Structures are given as structure tokens and as C-alpha cells.
Amino acid sequence: xxxTANQITxxxxxRTTGDSNTLKSSxxxxxxxxxxxxxxxxxxxxxxxxxxxxxxxxxxxxDTVLSLLKDNWSxxxxxxxxxxxxGIVGNADSMSLISKNITLDGNTxxxxxxxxxxxNFKNLNASNLTVGTLNGNQVNITNINAxxxxxxxxxxxxxxxxxxxxxxxxxxxxxxxxxxxxxxxIDQGYISTxxxxxxxxxxxxxxxxxxxxxxxxxxxxxxxxxxxxxxxNGMSALIKARDSLTVSINGYDDRGFDTPVSTETFVGLNxxxxxxxxMATKIGGAEQGVIxxxxxxxxxxxxxxxxxxxxxxxxxxxxxxxxxxSIHASYFHSPSTYLRTTSGSANVVxxxxxxxxxxxxxxxxxxxxxxxxxxxxxxxxxxxPLSTWVDKHEHExxxxxxxxxxxxxxxxxxxxxxxxxxxxxxxxxEGINYDRVALLLIPLVKELKERIEELESEGx
Numbered sequence: 174x175x176x177t178a179n180q181i182t183x184x185x186x187x188r189t190t191g192d193s194n195t196l197k198s199s200x201x202x203x204x205x206x207x208x209x210x211x212x213x214x215x216x217x218x219x220x221x222x223x224x225x226x227x228x229x230x231x232x233x234x235x236d237t238v239l240s241l242l243k244d245n246w247s248x249x250x251x252x253x254x255x256x257x258x259x260g261i262v263g264n265a266d267s268m269s270l271i272s273k274n275i276t277l278d279g280n281t282x283x284x285x286x287x288x289x290x291x292x293n294f295k296n297l298n299a300s301n302l303t304v305g306t307l308n309g310n311q312v313n314i315t316n317i318n319a320x321x322x323x324x325x326x327x328x329x330x331x332x333x334x335x336x337x338x339x340x341x342x343x344x345x346x347x348x349x350x351x352x353x354x355x356x357x358x359i360d361q362g363y364i365s366t367x368x369x370x371x372x373x374x375x376x377x378x379x380x381x382x383x384x385x386x387x388x389x390x391x392x393x394x395x396x397x398x399x400x401x402x403x404x405x406n407g408m409s410a411l412i413k414a415r416d417s418l419t420v421s422i423n424g425y426d427d428r429g430f431d432t433p434v435s436t437e438t439f440v441g442l443n444x445x446x447x448x449x450x451x452m453a454t455k456i457g458g459a460e461q462g463v464i465x466x467x468x469x470x471x472x473x474x475x476x477x478x479x480x481x482x483x484x485x486x487x488x489x490x491x492x493x494x495x496x497x498x499s500i501h502a503s504y505f506h507s508p509s510t511y512l513r514t515t516s517g518s519a520n521v522v523x524x525x526x527x528x529x530x531x532x533x534x535x536x537x538x539x540x541x542x543x544x545x546x547x548x549x550x551x552x553x554x555x556x557x558p559l560s561t562w563v564d565k566h567e568h569e570x571x572x573x574x575x576x577x578x579x580x581x582x583x584x585x586x587x588x589x590x591x592x593x594x595x596x597x598x599x600x601x602x603e604g605i606n607y608d609r610v611a612l613l614l615i616p617l618v619k620e621l622k623e624r625i626e627e628l629e630s631e632g633x
Contacts, residue, residue, distance in 0.1 A: 179199055179200070180197060180198065180199040181197070181198045181199075182195065182196070182197050183195070183196045183197075184196075190210055190211070191210025191211075192207075192208060192209055192210055193207070193208045193210075194206075194207050194208075195207075195208075201221060201222070202219055202220060202221045203219070203220045204217065204218065204219040204220070205217070205218050206218070213231070213232040214229065214230065214231055214232070215229070215230040215232075216228070216229045216230070217229075217230065223242050223243050224240065224241045224242035224243055224246075225239075225240075225241045226238065226239065226240045226241070226242075227239040227240075234252060234253050235250045235251065235252060235253075235258065236250065236251050236253075237249070237250055237251075238250070238251045238255075238257070238260075244264060244265075245262070245263065245264040246262075246263055246264070247260060247261065247262040247263070248260050248261050249261060249262070249271065257271055258271065258272075259271060259272040259273070260272070296316075322336065323336065324336050324337055325337065330344065331343065331344040331345045331346050332344070332346065343359040344359070345359050345360050346359050346360070347359065347360065353367070353388075354366060354367045354368065356388070358388070361376075361388070361389075362376055362377070363375060363376035363388070363389075364376070365388065367385040368385065369385065370385060371383070371384075371385060371395065372384065372385040372386075372387060372388075374387070374388070374389075374390065376389075376390055377390055378399065378400060379397055379398065379399035379400075380397065380398040380399070381394040381395075381396070381397045382394055382395040382396040382397075383395060393415055394415060395414070395415050395416075396412070396413070396414050396415070396418070397411070397412075397413045397414075398410070398411070398412050398413075399411050399413075414444075414445065416445055416446050417443070417444070417445025417446065417447075417452075418442075418443070418444050418445060419441060419442070419443045419445075420441045420442045420443075421439070421440055421441030421442075421443075422440055422441065425438060425439060425440035425441065425457075425459055426439070426440075426441065427439060428443045428455055428457070431452065431453045431455060436460060437457055437458070437459055437460065438457075438459055439455065439457030439459065440457050440458055440459045440461075441456075441457060442454075442455070442456055442457075443455045443457075458484070458485060460485070460493075460494050461485065461493045461494055462483060462484050462485020462486055462493050462494070462495070463483075463484045463485060464481055464482070464483050464484075465481060465482045465484075466479055466480065466481035466482075467479065467480065467481070468480040468502075471502065471503035473503065473566075478501050480501060480502040480503070481501050481502075482498070482499070482500050482501075483497075483498070483499040483500075483501070484498050485497075485498075486498075486499045488526045488527075488528065489526070490527075497528075499527070518608075519532070519608070520532045520533075525595075525596070525597045525598045525603065526598060546613070546616055547616070548616040548617055548620055550589075550590060550613055550616070551613055551614055551615075551616045551617035552617065553588045553589055553590055554585075554588070554590060554593075554610070554613050554614065555614075555617070556588065557580055557584050557585055557588050557590070558580075558581075558584060559578070559579070559580060560578075560579065560580065560581050560584075561576045561577060561578050562576065562577055562581075563575065563576060563577075564577060579605070579607070580605055580610070582594050582595070582602045582603070582604055582605045583602050585605060586602055590613070592606075592609075593605060593606050593609055593610055593613065594606070
């Protein structure tokens with residue numbers, strides 16, 4: 174033991190082992206230390222008015238220290254200049270964990286802000302990230318489970334994805350398959366899909382079918398659907414084909430011949446060229462026929478319709494799969510027919526079902542010919558009254574009061590001259606065979622001629 178005016182030192186030593194235990198005291202500090210000669214390890218505790226410091230000196234580059242001072246505290250391993258290299262350092266406002274590797278083994282709760290400067294997170298459970306922003310410029314996240322990204326926005330210089338609104342905005346770039354059969358090009362502004370023979374290209378407000386090796390609009394595509402800027406003030410849609418265009422349905426799309434040589438099988442519309450020559454435009458309806466309709470509704474004798482032409486109907490023009498061409502209208506006009514004239518006799522008759530048929534007179538068209546028209550029928554004819562009248566339909570339609578001259582069909586019927594009367598399908602009287610009326614006077618003219626000749630013979 175040694176003592177001075179300022180310090181008392183007390184030391185216990187083992188001369189055999191070299192171990193020692195020392196205690197020093199003064200008015201400013203108290204220090205105790207224990208040394209092990211064999212290991213070279215020395216532990217020392219120093220206490221002052223400012224705090225307590227404990228240190229285990231291993232005679233290497235690192236020592237174990239515990240420091241409890243009035244302004245800060247620390248516990249850990251320090252280097253040879255006293256700086257903590259692995260441990261905990263703190264003061265009244267903050268605390269730091271310092272180490273090359275830190276393991277938190279157990280449930281850990283962070284109630285304040287958590288900041289990792291330049292850190293990489295591995296095996297991070299994204300389901301526990303519920304608020305805040307991940308800055309992709311500062312954080313590198315690998316093996317992330319995208320199923321856990323359920324809201325917010327993902328944005329970059331050329332792409333923005335809003336998970337809340339569903340909006341996906343591209344500034345530039347391209348989405349395509351490796352063989353370009355599917356291709357969306359933001360830079361060049363097109364969407365396309367292709368197979369071995371055709372590419373469908375949607376660009377510049379038009380759809381084109383082109384060669385599969387092309388990626389830009391063509392001046393002569395297989396097919397183009399676009400706005401026809403030259404028609405109807407630029408507001409007319411245009412469907413244009415290079416060689417041929419067919420609008421049809423599956424199983425009925427073979428145009429076949431221009432004019433059917435047997436049963437028609439084509440259904441739809443076909444226009445185009447063959448061997449660089451225009452073909453006739455064809456509208457087909459197979460065995461069911463084709464209807465062309467339009468116009469204002471009309472009514473005649475209680476029968477009303479919108480005008481239409483039915484190709485392939487029955488005789489009434491109402492049922493399909495027939496062999497007739499039926500025209501339904503208030504009137505059927507053919508101005509060119511009126512302008513074409515001939516000196517021949519009329520040879521067309523409108524039958525009771527509306528069919529136009531040619532009137533024939535040759536013997537080859539007749540059966541059971543009889544030449545026994547009695548003169549009494551001629552006498553009946555001259556007894557039939559002649560009449561004038563106003564046409565009912567013309568009067569009701571346009572107020573016409575023009576008077577017509579002729580006979581009344583019922584008068585001929587009542588006179589017993591039914592073969593001069595035209596009957597409808599319901600067996601009602603409809604008209605008169607005017608071209609035959611004058612012929613019925615021939616027997617009477619013949620008899621009068623014979624009487625005249627007889628009188629002339631008697632007077633000679």
C-alpha cells in the first residue's frame with residue numbers, strides 16, 4: 174500500500190503467478206483493476222463524478238468496454254483508440270447498434286421511423302408493408318411477391334401503372350412476342366398480330382390486313398377499314414379490298430359461278446376482280462333467297478307493306494325457298510320500257526297472283542281446241558251495255574275524276590259470257606279479256622255477210 178497527498182494505492186500481487194489486484198483512490202476518481210499474467214487480460218473499473226467506465230483489455234486490437242457517463246453511454250468492443258466497433262452507443266436522444274452483422278432473433282416492433290441507409294433487405298415479407306413509399310432509386314428489392322402489391326402507383330420514366338384506377342400509361346417502348354406475331358409499338362404507334370400469311374395492323378386510325386413481314390401502313394393492303402376522308406365531308410367509313418371482298422358466314426362463303434348453274438349455295442356479298450378483270454357484284458341468299466326492302470309503307474285494298482323485292486320467294490312473295498322473284502310496291506315503274514316501242518300486239522298478262530306471263534296464240538300451246546262458238550253469244554254481247562266510270566283507286570289516291578269507257582265485267586258474266594271475264598284467286602270477278610271481245614262478233618258478222626250475199630243474189 175502507498176499513500177500520497179492526492180492518492181492512495183493498494184496492490185495485492187502473487188509473486189508466483191504474476192497476477193495482481195490493484196485499487197487506486199483519489200478525490201477525483203476510484204479505479205480497481207485485476208491482471209492475469211498468463212493470459213495478459215486486464216479488467217479495469219474507473220469511477221469519476223461524470224460516470225463509470227469498465228474495460229477488459231485483451232492486449233489485442235479490440236477491448237471490451239462499458240461506459241456510463243452523464244452525457245452518453247456505450248457497451249461493446251472498442252478498437253485500440255477507444256472507438257466502439259461492435260456494440261450499443263446512446264445518449265438522451267438516440268441509440269445506435271454498431272456491428273458488421275446484426276441479428277435480431279425474436280419478434281421486433283419498431284414504433285417510430287425506421288431508416289436503412291443504402292441497405293439491402295432479403296426475404297422481406299411485403300405483406301407487412303402497409304403505408305409509405307418505396308423509392309426504387311434507393312432500394313433494391315429481389316424476389317418480391319407481386320401478389321402483395323394491391324394498391325397505389327408504379328411509375329417510371331416511360332411507364333405508369335395506377336393500381337387504384339387501372340390506368341396504364343406508356344410514354345415509349347414496345348410489347349412484343351419473340352417472333353413479333355403479337356406486337357404493340359408505342360414509339361411507332363401501332364398494334365398488330367400476325368400469322369404465317371397475314372398481319373392485322375391497327376395504326377393511324379385505320380385497320381389494314383397486310384403481308385406478315387410488314388410493320389407499317391401499305392398503300393395497297395389486302396384489306397383496309399378506315400375513314401374515307403374524300404366522301405361525305407370526311408365522315409364516311411370505307412372498307413376497301415385489294416382484289417376481292419366477301420362478306421359471308423361460315424359454310425356459305427364460296428361464291429362459285431356468277432350465275433348459278435344449279436342450286437345457289439352462296440350467302441352474302443362478293444365484289445372483286447378475277448385475272449385483273451372486274452367480276453359482277455354478287456348478292457347471294459342460297460336457297461332461302463334475298464330480300465331488298467325500303468321506302469314508305471303503302472296500302473292497297475287493305476293490303477299494306479313496305480316496298481321490297483324478294484328473289485327466291487313463293488308466288489305470294491311471303492315465304493322463302495321458292496322459285497319466284499316477287500316485287501311488292503304501290504307501283505312498279507320501268508320508264509325505259511315505256512320509251513321502247515313496237516308495232517307488235519300486246520303479249521303480256523298479269524295473272525291473278527301477280528305473275529307476268531306471256532300471252533300466246535299458237536296451236537302448240539293449246540289443248541282441246543273447239544270451233545263451236547255459237548252466234549247466240551254474239552247476240553248476247555251486243556246486248557251488254559256500254560258504260561263510262563271514274564276509277565275508284567285514282568279518285569281516292571289523287572282525286573282524279575277522269576272518265577273511262579268500256580264494259581263492266583259483271584255485266585258480261587250476267588250475260589253468260591264468262592270466258593270473256595277474268596277471275597281472281599278467290600273466284601271473284603276482276604276484269605275483262607278485252608282483246609277477245611271483238612272476236613266474239615265474228616260469228617254475227619259472218620251470218621250478216623251471208624245474208625247480204627243472199628239478198629244480193631236474189632236481187633239480180
